[in-house]
Amino acid sequence: MSGLSRWLADQRAARISGGLERRLVVREETMIDLAGNDYLGLATDPGVIEGAIRAAREYGVGAGASRLVTGNLAIHEQLQAELAEFTKRPAALAFSTGYHANLGAVTALADADTLIVSDAHVHASLVDACRLARGRVEIVGHNDVDAVRVALAHRSEPRALVVVESIYSVLGDAAPLAELAALCVAHDATLLVDEAHAIGVAGEGGRGLAYDIDLAEPERLVVTATMSKALGAQGGVVLADSAVIEHLINTARAFIFDTGLAPPAAGAARAALETLSARPELVTRVRSHAAALAEACGVEPPAGAVLSVPITSPEAAVRARDKLAWEGLRVGCFRPPSVPDRVSRLRITARAALADSDVEHACRILPTIVSEGA
Ligand SMILES: Cc1ncc(COP(=O)(O)O)c(C=O)c1O
Numbered sequence: 001m002s003g004l005s006r007w008l009a010d011q012r013a014a015r016i017s018g019g020l021e022r023r024l025v026v027r028e029e030t031m032i033d034l035a036g037n038d039y040l041g042l043a044t045d046p047g048v049i050e051g052a053i054r055a056a057r058e059y060g061v062g063a064g065a066s067r068l069v070t071g072n073l074a075i076h077e078q079l080q081a082e083l084a085e086f087t088k089r090p091a092a093l094a095f096s097t098g099y100h101a102n103l104g105a106v107t108a109l110a111d112a113d114t115l116i117v118s119d120a121h122v123h124a125s126l127v128d129a130c131r132l133a134r135g136r137v138e139i140v141g142h143n144d145v146d147a148v149r150v151a152l153a154h155r156s157e158p159r160a161l162v163v164v165e166s167i168y169s170v171l172g173d174a175a176p177l178a179e180l181a182a183l184c185v186a187h188d189a190t191l192l193v194d195e196a197h198a199i200g201v202a203g204e205g206g207r208g209l210a211y212d213i214d215l216a217e218p219e220r221l222v223v224t225a226t227m228s229k230a231l232g233a234q235g236g237v238v239l240a241d242s243a244v245i246e247h248l249i250n251t252a253r254a255f256i257f258d259t260g261l262a263p264p265a266a267g268a269a270r271a272a273l274e275t276l277s278a279r280p281e282l283v284t285r286v287r288s289h290a291a292a293l294a295e296a297c298g299v300e301p302p303a304g305a306v307l308s309v310p311i312t313s314p315e316a317a318v319r320a321r322d323k324l325a326w327e328g329l330r331v332g333c334f335r336p337p338s339v340p341d342r343v344s345r346l347r348i349t350a351r352a353a354l355a356d357s358d359v360e361h362a363c364r365i366l367p368t369i370v371s372e373g374a
Pocket of ligand 1: 097098099100102123125165169194196197226227228234235236
């Protein structure tokens, strides 16, 4: 047996004994999905599908090269202009995923002379981005504005980048963006806000929570987002001042050395944006489902579509998830070590496409099972 085989077997045994083995399960359409991120149901919207087909016919199914070689297509430029207009940001740069957008933005903006101040609960893509960047990283407690202030005030680096999510992917709560933006102005820092779980769900017409931040120096705010959640498609974007975008085109390795966003994904995202602008009632619907589910679980209404329901132990969380599955409800289950605060929780998402009867069924079942794990 090779050293690698022995090591793989040991790793697997440790995962199994800790109850932490991950398995790929094919999605069953018979279940009520309270775990996915297709918040507005646009992944299967006929107009969005048509947008993908049109783009495939016009441009092919792949971009064929990095955008800096021959993979930059008119549809990328159109999508970027529309995303920038929708979110009221000066310029945009599309990446092949939201993960790439975060890797590209943070690594390109944080050199060895930049302090990165990161919230403890940011998404793995931002954690990896901080690890890859050349700057020193300070991790601060979740939504701890004072800790951010102290980190910025006592730094020796000339530049600083504060990294947060506007709505946290697992906790479902909102960042204090106005306070953080004010701190960044006071301490000459840049604020990077990942709007992955806010675009399409929160802010005016689903334009996100950074939409309302109006800074005198627009380069202070860098927004990242994904087209793979509420927009139902695939791809990432950085929305920022044009000087920042120009810097990313020249230095973001996750952009330079990656094949351009696939045209059908770009076409789908364009159609999704159009649908979102034309049907703001989708945003109202997902938020009203989220409020109903929150009440059933006995938690505060969330900032977007993600509900975090704390459960007493990892075992109880798994039990609750499995009982809900028996009732036809698929929910997410997060346990240490993938939750930095070590609190096991169910992650429940609201989706506009859920029928009222499905939400009513979920609201009947959730209170008992959640209270058993509370
Ligand atoms: C907060 C956050 N940022 C970024 C990403 C990555 O986006 P994508 O799935 O488009 O790579 C995710 C996806 O789960 C996320 O939750």
